Amino acid sequence: MNLFFDIHVILPLAALATGVILSIQVWKSRRKPLVTNFLILMASLIAWSFAAIMEQATPDLAGKTFWIYFSYFGIVPLPIAWLCFCLRYASKEKWITPRNIVAISVLPVVTLILVWTNSAHHLMWKDIWLNTSGNHPVDEVTHGAWFWVFASYSYVLLATGTWNLFNLMRHSTGIYRNQIMVMFLGTFVPWLGNALFLMAPSMFSSVDPTPLAFAITGVVFYFGLSRFHLVEVAPVARDAIFNSILDGVIVLDTARLVIDLNSAARAMLVPDHADIIGKPLASILPQLMYINFEKLPAGGQRTSAVTTRAGEQRIQDVLITGIKTHKRVSGYLVILHDNTESYKAEIARREKIVLETELVERKKAAEIVQYRLYLEQTIAGISSRFATTADLNTAIDESLSDIGYLSGASRAYLYRASEDGRSMSNTNEWCARDVDSLKHNLQNLPISKFSWWIEKLNSGETILVRDVSQLPPEAAAEKSLMDNQSISSTVAMPLRGKGKLLGFMGIDNISNSSSWTEKDLSVLRVSAEIIGSAIERHDAALELTKLNRALFRMNAQLEARVEERTRQLEETAIEANAANQAKSDFLASMSHELRTPLNAVIGFSQVLEEQIFGSLNEKQAEYVTNILGSGQHLLCLINDILDLSKIEAGKSHLELSDISIGPLIQESLLMIKEKAAKKHVKLKTSLNPGAAADELQADARKIKQVLFNLLSNAIKFTPDDGRITIEANRIDGHLRVSVSDTGIGIPSESQGKMFTDFYQVQGGLLSKTPGTGLGLAISKRLVEMHGGSIWVQSEGSNKGATFTFEIPVQQKGAEN
Numbered sequence: 178m179n180l181f182f183d184i185h186v187i188l189p190l191a192a193l194a195t196g197v198i199l200s201i202q203v204w205k206s207r208r209k210p211l212v213t214n215f216l217i218l219m220a221s222l223i224a225w226s227f228a229a230i231m232e233q234a235t236p237d238l239a240g241k242t243f244w245i246y247f248s249y250f251g252i253v254p255l256p257i258a259w260l261c262f263c264l265r266y267a268s269k270e271k272w273i274t275p276r277n278i279v280a281i282s283v284l285p286v287v288t289l290i291l292v293w294t295n296s297a298h299h300l301m302w303k304d305i306w307l308n309t310s311g312n313h314p315v316d317e318v319t320h321g322a323w324f325w326v327f328a329s330y331s332y333v334l335l336a337t338g339t340w341n342l343f344n345l346m347r348h349s350t351g352i353y354r355n356q357i358m359v360m361f362l363g364t365f366v367p368w369l370g371n372a373l374f375l376m377a378p379s380m381f382s383s384v385d386p387t388p389l390a391f392a393i394t395g396v397v398f399y400f401g402l403s404r405f406h407l408v409e410v411a412p413v414a415r416d417a418i419f420n421s422i423l424d425g426v427i428v429l430d431t432a433r434l435v436i437d438l439n440s441a442a443r444a445m446l447v448p449d450h451a452d453i454i455g456k457p458l459a460s461i462l463p464q465l466m467y468i469n470f471e472k473l474p475a476g477g478q479r480t481s482a483v484t485t486r487a488g489e490q491r492i493q494d495v496l497i498t499g500i501k502t503h504k505r506v507s508g509y510l511v512i513l514h515d516n517t518e519s520y521k522a523e524i525a526r527r528e529k530i531v532l533e534t535e536l537v538e539r540k541k542a543a544e545i546v547q548y549r550l551y552l553e554q555t556i557a558g559i560s561s562r563f564a565t566t567a568d569l570n571t572a573i574d575e576s577l578s579d580i581g582y583l584s585g586a587s588r589a590y591l592y593r594a595s596e597d598g599r600s601m602s603n604t605n606e607w608c609a610r611d612v613d614s615l616k617h618n619l620q621n622l623p624i625s626k627f628s629w630w631i632e633k634l635n636s637g638e639t640i641l642v643r644d645v646s647q648l649p650p651e652a653a654a655e656k657s658l659m660d661n662q663s664i665s666s667t668v669a670m671p672l673r674g675k676g677k678l679l680g681f682m683g684i685d686n687i688s689n690s691s692s693w694t695e696k697d698l699s700v701l702r703v704s705a706e707i708i709g710s711a712i713e714r715h716d717a718a719l720e721l722t723k724l725n726r727a728l729f730r731m732n733a734q735l736e737a738r739v740e741e742r743t744r745q746l747e748e749t750a751i752e753a754n755a756a757n758q759a760k761s762d763f764l765a766s767m768s769h770e771l772r773t774p775l776n777a778v779i780g781f782s783q784v785l786e787e788q789i790f791g792s793l794n795e796k797q798a799e800y801v802t803n804i805l806g807s808g809q810h811l812l813c814l815i816n817d818i819l820d821l822s823k824i825e826a827g828k829s830h831l832e833l834s835d836i837s838i839g840p841l842i843q844e845s846l847l848m849i850k851e852k853a854a855k856k857h858v859k860l861k862t863s864l865n866p867g868a869a870a871d872e873l874q875a876d877a878r879k880i881k882q883v884l885f886n887l888l889s890n891a892i893k894f895t896p897d898d899g900r901i902t903i904e905a906n907r908i909d910g911h912l913r914v915s916v917s918d919t920g921i922g923i924p925s926e927s928q929g930k931m932f933t934d935f936y937q938v939q940g941g942l943l944s945k946t947p948g949t950g951l952g953l954a955i956s957k958r959l960v961e962m963h964g965g966s967i968w969v970q971s972e973g974s975n976k977g978a979t980f981t982f983e984i985p986v987q988q989k990g991a992e993n
Contacts, residue, residue: 188389189229195392196223199399210270214262219395221258225251226388232316238307241316245305249292253285255391256334262398263338263364267345281334288327295321339364366390366397425493425513431506433458433470445484445493445513458511465495470509473499482513491517555579559704563711570605573708577607577682580704584697586684587612591672591708592619593680599624601680612687615662622658630655634671634681639698641668663687668698670705674713682708771815779808818951824958831876831962838905838912839864841877845884846903852892853901863904873912873986879959880984883967886952887916887980894920894938894978911965913983923971923978931969932957953980960984 200219206212228248235241257278264272288301295301300323308315342361367390425442427435435453438446446461447453459466464482477498484491493513500508559576566572573591581589591605603619624631629652633640642648643666648656659667662685669683682705684693714735721731782805785793793801846860853860884903891901899919906913923931923938930936935950953967960967965984971977 186230186233188386189226189233192388192392193223193226193230195389195396196220196226199395202399211262211265214258214265215395215398218255218258218262218391221251221255222388222391222395223251224248225255226392227251229385229388236314238305238314238316241307242305245316245318246292246295249289252331253289256331257281257285260334260338263341267341269341284327284330288323291323300324301327335364335367362397364394366393425515427458427511427513428500429458429509429511431508433509435461436508442513445486445491445515462495462511465497465511468497470497470499473497473509481516484513491515492520555583556700556703556707560707563707569711569715572711573605574607576704576708577605580701581607581609581684583700584684584693587687588615589682589684590616591680591682593712594624594678595621598677604680626654627658630669631678634669635678637671637673639668639670639702640681640683641693641698642666659685666693668693668701670701672705672709672712674709674716679709679712679716681705775808775811775815779805782808824955824962829962831879833874834877835872836875836877836880837872838880838914841881841884842903842905842914845881845888848885849888849892856892856895857898858892858895859900861900861902863902865904865906867907871907871912871986873984875963875984876959879962883956883959883982884914884916886956887982890952890980891916891918891920894918896920907986908983910986911983912986913981915979915981917977917979919977922974922976923969924974925971928969928971932967956982 196219200216200223203212203215207216225248228244228251232241232244232248235244260281261273261278264270291298291300300321302324303319303321305316305318308317339361342364346358346361367387369390422439423441425445426439427442427446428437430436435456435458438453453461462482462484465480468478468480477496480495480497482493482495484493492515494516496510496512496514498510498512499506500510558579562572562575563569566575577589577591580586587609589607590603592601593604594601600621600623602621603616606614606616608614629649630640642659645656645659645664645666648659664685664687667683667685669681671681672679682701684701717731717735721729782801784790785801786798786805788798842862842864846862850860852858888901888903895901895918901919902915902917904915904917921938927938931938932953934954936954937950957967960982963984965982967980967982970979970981
């Protein structure tokens with residue numbers, strides 16, 4: 178075949194070269210669905226361009242006809258590839274199904290068959306002839322009916338793809354809108370080239386410019402794909418992914434200007450209707466202005482920042498990384514993760530730990546108090562039991578049970594020595610649940626066999642064996658006996674009477690080593706003394722029963738001892754009462770003695786603070802203010818102690834007069850008004866007109882002191898922006914006054930102790946509640962002096978409290 182090439186092959190040759198180059202450029206990303214569609218588009222263009230080149234280069238009609246037919250291997254799939262590319266680019270992959278592709282490929286396949294069988298039916302071209310009038314032969318055709326059917330069908334597919342790009346452009350935002358606009362405009366190049374070829378054949382009589390037009394569009398598409406890395410993800414998919422990220426993402430250029438941000442970042446940083454595209458990062462997040470972007474670590478720079486939106490501050494964890502393109506930094510990513518809740522949770526966790534620690538400490542303190550109370554009750558019970566129970570063994574068994582429970586032992590036991598002092602027997606025993614009794618195996622044990630044990634008891638020692646396995650060699654017999662009883666630890670106390678060893682009592686554990694404290698040993702020691710005395714009395718009683726004369730003598734001695742002890746107890750009680758009275762007198766006297774110099778300190782401090790005799794510098798003024806405040810606080814404490822001492826000493830008397838409660842309440846409110854204003858606490862009164870105006874016989878100063886104490890406590894324990902309400906009513910011949918607050922409340926277990934001397938509720942607004950704990954105790958005594966009563970009501974912690982007192986309304990002239 179003779180071929181020749183001239184200027185007419187330039188356009189298809191350029192299209193062919195463009196298609197090949199673009200295919201090579203995107204080949205490395207061929208596994209991406211969008212790139213696959215692009216490669217099919219370029220393959221169709223290459224086949225069409227190659228056929229156009231060969232058509233121009235072939236001189237005879239048969240050759241040109243063959244290459245016209247061959248060109249349809251590129252022309253037929255090109256509209257389908259175009260449509261699939263545009264649909265996938267617009268993230269409408271759901272339409273690219275095998276069934277749909279087969280459906281839209283039916284007419285192109287029929288067209289390809291008609292092309293190669295045209296000589297039989299002439300539906301594609303009615304005639305193809307060779308025009309030799311020019312410088313070189315050119316093939317010319319007369320199109321048949323099916324050609325226009327296929328052309329129209331191809332235009333429909335091209336228009337559908339173009340329409341999808343147009344819709345994508347309308348709904349896109351940010352940097353992708355302009356890029357998609359360029360790609361959309363690029364789709365019109367094939368339309369223009371094909372329209373010129375069909376409608377102005379005189380301009381392109383020798384060559385079809387459509388392949389080159391598609392090649393130009395391919396270049397535009399490639400630019401859009403590679404410039405924004407859209408070979409990885411289509412724009413709509415990119416927007417969906419980018420805006421679905423919960424963390425805020427900001428894209429910066431190399432100058433640290435914002436070029437894009439997702440919805441989360443916009444919600445974190447951007448006020449309504451504001452735009453930060455193109456603004457420096459430092460103007461949006463000033464905390465990041467000191468980050469060295471040129472020297473970011475390999476894993477990125479981590480820091481934190483605070484953002485404010487709608488008046489709320491949020492803590493953001495920040496990660497800054499570089500965006501590298503061809504081993505060169507082309508921008509930066511700033512990722513914001515809202516970690517506010519985690520910070521809050523951590524603070525809450527720490528507060529919870531502090532609270533739990535405090536609760537544990539309180540529980541331990543309560544357990545100590547409870548243990549001490551139980552210990553005292555146990556000792557008192559043991560002592561009274563032997564005084565009231567005639568049966569010695571029953572009293573011993575009950576006492577051993579108390580000791581066993583208190584110490585947490587497995588067994589509590591008592592051994593008695595025989596009358597001849599040669600043996601000992603386990604006469605009494607208490608066993609914990611699931612612990613077997615061994616009493617019947619421990620009778621008439623020879624004392625000589627257990628010399629180590631008996632020697633210590635005879636010397637009055639307490640035997641404490643925390644681990645039986647550590648007993649010394651000389652206690653081999655004792656160790657063997659304990660091993661047979663599975664005892665791991667034990668403690669024993671001697672029982673002595675009449676100068677000799679009567680026996681011993683003790684406790685032991687069989688499961689583990691002991692954790693007995695000195696308190697347990699003290700209980701056992703006191704109990705041993707009580708039981709020893711009881712045994713001694715019991716033995717004496719038995720002996721006196723046998724000897725009548727000795728019985729009377731012993732009774733006389735016992736009565737004398739009882740009388741002596743009674744006298745001692747009475748003397749002790751008298752001394753205690755005298756000491757208490759002396760304490761009250763001392764406190765009253767010392768309070769007066771302390772107030773005299775303290776008033777001088779307060780007075781001079783006030784003079785210094787007012788700077789009457791000269792100005793003070795800032796530090797001196799601060800010190801003087803501290804001295805004045807501390808002095809006033811100390812004076813309040815002394816006054817409380819003095820008031821309580823006077824009441825206890827019986828030196829506080831009522832100065833009755835005719836009073837109305839209304840004015841007293843208003844005066845008391847004035848005294849706390851300044852403190853309430855500082856804490857923004859609202860003061861509310863609800864006074865029954867009759868109760869507020871009624872006159873009654875009472876000590877105005879003392880009633881006012883009660884009101885002030887209750888209002889001061891309410892202010893102290895009410896948080897900022899709280900509320901305090903004072904009410905007064907007359908009920909059944911009594912005046913009832915209530916002070917309610919919205920403060921921290923009072924747990925039910927503390928309400929019964931509120932009026933105890935020096936008692937203070939823990940867990941207030943401060944770590945330590947200020948004051949002496951005497952205000953409510955003094956108020957109770959003052960109310961009771963008026964023949965009234967006072968009580969507290971609270972639903973629990975953080976639910977406020979109501980303190981109420983009532984006094985009888987006495988007629989004028991009635992005596993106190």
